[in-house]
Amino acid sequence: MEEDRKKFNGDRREYKHWKKEGKSFSDRGGRSSNQGRGRDRQREEDPDIIYGVRAVIEAVRAERPINRIFIQRGMQKELFKELKEELANKKYSLQFVPVEKLDRMTQQNHQGVIAQVSPIEYQNIEHIVNRIFEKGEIANILVLDRLTDVRNFGAIARTAECTGVHAIVIPDKDSVSVTSDAIKTSAGALNKIPVCKVQDLSAVIHFLKESGVQVVAATEKTDNLVYSVDFTLPTAIILGSEEDGVSLRLITDSDLKAKIPMQGMISSLNVSVSAGIMLYEVLRQRMTE
Helix, strand or coil, X not given: CHHHHHHHCCCHHHHHHHHHCCCCHHHHHCCCHHHHHHHHXXXXXXXXXXXXXXXXXXXXXXXXXXXXXXXXXXXXXXHHHHHHHHHCCCCCCXXXXXXXXXXXXXXXXCCCEEEEECCCCCCCHHHHHHHHHHCCCCCEEEEECCCCCHHHHHHHHHHHHHCCCCEXXXXXXXXXXXXXXXXXXXXXXXXXXXXXXXXXXXXXXXXXXXXXXXXXXXXXXXXXXXXXXXXXXXXXXXXXXXXXXXXXXHHHHCCEEEECCCCCCCCCCCHHHHHHHHHHHHHHHHHCC
């Protein structure tokens, strides 16, 4: 160790010469930098994936919850034919990607197919709403429109569980899904709160309205403050994507629009912060009713 200190001694020229010899700081501990990177890649492999044509087909037949299926562009016709037949008339989110993406997801022989499975069972929103009313409870539902950041998703789920949200609704495309990382970020909340993955958020909004649930879109495109909304009524709150907020279609579909007041120069809040403000306003009103 003392020799290493003398070797560098703050002299950049000596450091450059030392680097040219192909060494790294990890060499002093007896481990090559390439070995370290190899172990890092192994640790980073997604635990929520199934790879290989046969394995994915069996997962589909077993009706395992699958977030999406990644298929290699230009996949061999013989392999793809069997997979295509199995997926026919089934509602899975398919994504055709270059082989490089699949290679980054796993170092194993994936045969051009990787399925991202869910560690939870997704729930049916119709059944949940029926149970809420059967129990005589006041609906508190969260709809997430095209959220993409798993950390935001986890933080929102944690707050939702703490404030008594009955269910979280997400779309099956252009959105985060429930993964091991999401569950970890949520501090386990996603194991406790039902999550519903649906094809059409607009159809869910109409169903909720027909069921007697008021739908409130969180958006800055209104003068109506969140504190003026009566959250003692059965309510579903829509929160939008990190990029552009709630989509215009869902804003139009909603019963009410509400915004969080702000006085600073920055025009928007992080979506997980917005979720916390709105959900605790719901809780405050219901506790003081």
